[in-house]
Amino acid sequence: MPCQSNEELENILLEAKQYSSKGKVADYIPALSKANPADLSVAIYHSDGTCYSAGCIHKKITLQSISKVITLALALIESGEEFVFSKVGYEPTGDPFNSIVKLEMSNPSKPLNPMINAGALAVTHMIKGSSVEERFQKIIDFVKLLSGNQEISYSKEVAKSEFETSHLNRALCFFMKQHSIINEDVEELLDLYTKQCSIEVNCLDLARIGIVFALDGKEPITNKQLMPSSIARICKTFMVTCGMYNASGEFAVRVGIPAKSGVSGGILGAVPARFGIGISGPALDDKGNSVAGLKLLEILAKKYDLSMF
Numbered sequence: 001m002p003c004q005s006n007e008e009l010e011n012i013l014l015e016a017k018q019y020s021s022k023g024k025v026a027d028y029i030p031a032l033s034k035a036n037p038a039d040l041s042v043a044i045y046h047s048d049g050t051c052y053s054a055g056c057i058h059k060k061i062t063l064q065s066i067s068k069v070i071t072l073a074l075a076l077i078e079s080g081e082e083f084v085f086s087k088v089g090y091e092p093t094g095d096p097f098n099s100i101v102k103l104e105m106s107n108p109s110k111p112l113n114p115m116i117n118a119g120a121l122a123v124t125h126m127i128k129g130s131s132v133e134e135r136f137q138k139i140i141d142f143v144k145l146l147s148g149n150q151e152i153s154y155s156k157e158v159a160k161s162e163f164e165t166s167h168l169n170r171a172l173c174f175f176m177k178q179h180s181i182i183n184e185d186v187e188e189l190l191d192l193y194t195k196q197c198s199i200e201v202n203c204l205d206l207a208r209i210g211i212v213f214a215l216d217g218k219e220p221i222t223n224k225q226l227m228p229s230s231i232a233r234i235c236k237t238f239m240v241t242c243g244m245y246n247a248s249g250e251f252a253v254r255v256g257i258p259a260k261s262g263v264s265g266g267i268l269g270a271v272p273a274r275f276g277i278g279i280s281g282p283a284l285d286d287k288g289n290s291v292a293g294l295k296l297l298e299i300l301a302k303k304y305d306l307s308m309f
């Protein structure tokens with residue numbers, strides 16, 4: 001069984017850590033630029049509930065795009081497959097996560113998948129509730145449930161920083177409003193989306209969420225089904241086809257596990273039926289993925305034969 005000690009993981013982390021210097025922290029959301037590019041941490045959650053970890057494991061990062069897979073699960077639970085996929089498609093774009101170009105090219109105009117910003121905004125729009133507060137509470141409660149961590153909260157500073165600078169996301173929303181994919185107030189939707197992206201986790205939380213997806217929705221300790229297995233499988237499929245933005249193809253070849261990254265440098269991995277993996281490493285490559293995190297996953301995948309292909 002792979003990785004049976006923290007020391008083993010520590011050695012792999014040290015090898016991957018050297019790659020941090022090749023990346024840069026995201027600064028298009030000003031508050032994210034405060035992150036330390038040299039940070040790296042990893043946790044692996046086994047299906048029997050044991051967990052191994054290395055690095056600055058308690059350091060928090062915000063979920064950013066990793067939240068997209070969580071709101072997708074929630075929207076599918078609340079509204080069902082038919083409704084969700086009437087508003088958002090199934091296909092990878094090959095474009096950067098915040099690109100607008102395919103929205104105008106597809107006919108009828110709808111976001112190509114729920115992992116790009118346009119698709120994620122359309123999914124967040126579906127989360128039901130009478131106010132932004134009620135809807136956000138639902139999202140954060142779901143993150144608490146999946147991570148088994150009742151202490152989860154969000155960074156007001158990061159949420160505010162993104163809300164004030166999110167002009168491209170505003171443009172995506174207005175375009176989608178014109179085409180009836182969304183019909184709520186754009187500022188309210190952005191308020192909810194930026195809060196969702198600002199939920200704080202560490203690599204242990206990410207690994208714990210990862211194992212729930214890996215086990216098709218089951219919590220490893222209690223065996224409770226936290227979401228229908230069909231929904232966990234839809235989410236994992238999108239993680240394979242679009243989870244690492246427009247680097248998902250190369251990632252499938254090099255690593256071969258369902259994963260979702262975020263511009264805070266987080267990566268959520270789910271090795272089917274085996275492990276949840278959580279990584280935090282804020283230095284990013286030019287596609288927005290954690291450079292050292294990618295390296296770490298590549299080493300783990302080779303060493304422990306993790307690829308599902």
Ligand SMILES: NC(=O)CC[C@H](N)C(=O)O
Nearest residue numbers: 064065097117197262263
């Ligand atoms: N790739 C990401 O992590 C993007 C999430 C970020 N909140 C945005 O909308 O730009």
